[in-house]
Amino acid sequence: MIHRIFLLGPQGCGKGTQAVILAARLEIPQFSMGGLLREAAAGKDDLAERIRAIQEKGELVPGKVVAEVLRSRLDKPDCANGYILDGFPRNQDQYEMYAEYDKPTAVIVIEVPRDVSIERIAHRSRTEHRTDDTPEAIRRRLEIYDQDTEPMINNYRSQGLVREVDGVGTVEDVADRIYGVCTMQGGC
Numbered sequence: 001m002i003h004r005i006f007l008l009g010p011q012g013c014g015k016g017t018q019a020v021i022l023a024a025r026l027e028i029p030q031f032s033m034g035g036l037l038r039e040a041a042a043g044k045d046d047l048a049e050r051i052r053a054i055q056e057k058g059e060l061v062p063g064k065v066v067a068e069v070l071r072s073r074l075d076k077p078d079c080a081n082g083y084i085l086d087g088f089p090r091n092q093d094q095y096e097m098y099a100e101y102d103k104p105t106a107v108i109v110i111e112v113p114r115d116v117s118i119e120r121i122a123h124r125s126r127t128e129h130r131t132d133d134t135p136e137a138i139r140r141r142l143e144i145y146d147q148d149t150e151p152m153i154n155n156y157r158s159q160g161l162v163r164e165v166d167g168v169g170t171v172e173d174v175a176d177r178i179y180g181v182c183t184m185q186g187g188c
């Protein structure tokens with residue numbers, strides 16, 4: 001079975017960590033939209049600088065750039081047997097862009113209360129030093145999640161593709177819940 005799994009949830013829900021664990025269990029590649037864009041931002045050209053500035057503010061990188069970066073990753077041969085993508089789509093335009101290309105087999109949404117999310121980001125910013133983990137950028141990312149990402153998820157909900165998972169607990173607990181959802185009837 002081919003899996004094309006999207007992992008979504010508010011910042012700090014643990015989607016990056018869980019994507020890595022699930023990918024190892026299902027033996028398929030995983031990548032995050034934020035990570036792909038951070039790679040694209042590492043260069044010295046104008047585009048890299050623009051992406052960097054947008055990420056630091058917690059705003060969304062323009063759809064055209066996202067589409068290009070994502071397409072070039074999905075075209076790599078290791079994606080032929082499926083993949084796990086975290087942090088995409090984040091709004092209706094991105095939903096429509098992917099819908100023209102393909103359909104996910106499941107959309108896993110990791111749910112955590114806002115205070116847990118904020119506490120985890122604070123912890124991450126002490127250990128990982130991400131330049132976009134400033135209070136202002138965090139606030140903006142959460143705002144975009146509520147305003148754009150949450151409503152966009154309803155597209156997938158009406159197609160029966162959404163699997164909601166409780167994201168509170170240890171990394172292992174949440175990983176087992178996600179794997180359970182994936183191997184259950186309906187699957188992922």
Ligand code: AMP
Pocket residue numbers: 011032033034035037054055056058059060061062066086087088089090094132141
């Ligand atoms: P993340 O690693 O998921 O927290 O994403 C970090 C940053 O990368 C976001 O705040 C955005 O600036 C950018 N980014 C990640 N995913 C997307 C996306 N799907 N569309 C546009 N920008 C994105």
